[in-house]
Amino acid sequence: MNDVQKSVIVSSFAPEIKTGGQRIMSSPIQFQTFESESTFLHPRKGFSPFTERFEVRVDPLTGRTGHFSHFGAIKPQKLNLDSYATPEIKGFCPFCLENRDRVTPKFTDEVVAEGRLVRNEACLIPNLFPYDIHSGVLIMTDPHVVPIQGLNETRLFDSLVLGVQFLKKIKAISPDLPYHLMTWNYMPPSGGGLVHPHQQYFATPNPGNQFLDELKASEGFLDASGANYWSELIEVERATGVRYIGQVGASSWLSSFVSLGILGEAMCVFPDVFTVDQFTEGHVGDLVAGLLKIFKYYATTDIYSFNDATTDIYSFNASLFFGPEGQRSFACHFRITARTFLNMRDYAPDLNFFQALLGEPVSVMMPEELCTALREYF
Ligand SMILES: [Zn+2]
Numbered sequence: 001m002n003d004v005q006k007s008v009i010v011s012s013f014a015p016e017i018k019t020g021g022q023r024i025m026s027s028p029i030q031f032q033t034f035e036s037e038s039t040f041l042h043p044r045k046g047f048s049p050f051t052e053r054f055e056v057r058v059d060p061l062t063g064r065t066g067h068f069s070h071f072g073a074i075k076p077q078k079l080n081l082d083s084y085a086t087p088e089i090k091g092f093c094p095f096c097l098e099n100r101d102r103v104t105p106k107f108t109d110e111v112v113a114e115g116r117l118v119r120n121e122a123c124l125i126p127n128l129f130p131y132d133i134h135s136g137v138l139i140m141t142d143p144h145v146v147p148i149q150g151l152n153e154t155r156l157f158d159s160l161v162l163g164v165q166f167l168k169k170i171k172a173i174s175p176d177l178p179y180h181l182m183t184w185n186y187m188p189p190s191g192g193g194l195v196h197p198h199q200q201y202f203a204t205p206n207p208g209n210q211f212l213d214e215l216k217a218s219e220g221f222l223d224a225s226g227a228n229y230w231s232e233l234i235e236v237e238r239a240t241g242v243r244y245i246g247q248v249g250a251s252s253w254l255s256s257f258v259s260l261g262i263l264g265e266a267m268c269v270f271p272d273v274f275t276v277d278q279f280t281e282g283h284v285g286d287l288v289a290g291l292l293k294i295f296k297y298y299a300t301t302d303i304y305s306f307n308d309a310t311t312d313i314y315s316f317n318a319s320l321f322f323g324p325e326g327q328r329s330f331a332c333h334f335r336i337t338a339r340t341f342l343n344m345r346d347y348a349p350d351l352n353f354f355q356a357l358l359g360e361p362v363s364v365m366m367p368e369e370l371c372t373a374l375r376e377y378f
Pocket of ligand 1: 093
């Protein structure tokens with residue numbers, strides 16, 4: 001092969017922010033990008049030289065890198081949701097109403113005296129295969145197959161209110177478990193083992209590398225600059241505008257400078273919430289209102305919609321992080337990233353050696369493009 005690797009260009013950007021009147025100050029947040037390109041002799045262009053661009057970005061909080069390449073090359077695949085309801089594919093579902101009471105576990109008396117927590121369709125049970133000391137599974141709906149359009153305001157609000165109520169409850173019972181989080185796999189491309197919509201809620205001393213790296217870096221940022229990273233991030237992104245999607249109540253929605261998912265990532269930050277105890281039903285309402293806008297974008301199938309784009313996203317991962325007591329550096333934030341199979345022939349997943357072995361996210365969508373697309377819905 002006659003590949004030529006071009007030298008790396010480094011660009012680093014510390015934005016200047018207008019604060020009120022004329023004063024302009026430079027932000028301590030640095031957005032660093034390594035722009036690069038690779039040249040090869042293209043077989044479909046008579047083997048003439050062809051140059052493809054790619055980028056590596058550095059997360060301004062954690063310092064971890066992420067690749068951006070293969071732009072526009074991966075399209076979300078349509079899922080045949082009806083097939084998930086057929087007996088041969090559905091198989092046995094413990095979350096379906098006809099089985100739920102009989103086969104799902106109950107909490108011990110000390111945790112939930114009633115055994116399970118219920119709010120309309122939302123039902124919270126312990127995980128039969130716990131990942132942590134307190135490991136709750138929240139079944140979101142009565143029906144087994146619920147498309148994104150069916151994740152309506154009532155279902156989302158009930159689920160999140162009940163889940164947060166559970167987190168507050170176990171925080172009171174086990175104050176020695178400092179971190180609280182919600183995680184969510186929706187539909188099989190996301191890695192979800194059950195199609196039936198459900199979320200997971202944890203109180204834990206071991207919330208995962210992403211959580212702990214962010215937590216430590218947020219503390220370091222406050223110590224070094226005297227500023228809260230998350231408030232600063234909102235201010236910087238609002239001022240520069242290219243990744244600021246919109247404000248919903250007490251929350252701000254952004255597209256992440258480095259996406260953890262292949263189709264880009266949206267983030268919702270609550271800059272004034274630091275622990276789960278501070279997360280009110282009002283905050284849940286704000287999160288749900290923003291989420292419904294994201295879902296509208298995900299479910300865009302009309303070819304006459306914005307930019308003639310068919311989004312057709314059927315699956316995602318999401319998380320909601322709450323920091324420990326007694327700190328004001330690590331603000332509550334929610335992430336959502338779309339997931340897809342690469343194709344429906346052999347169901348190749350959209351994560352590969354990059355994520356599995358290099359610990360490196362790869363995205364085919366630039367955050368600024370995702371922001372432009374999502375802003376139409378905010
Ligand atoms: Zn089910």
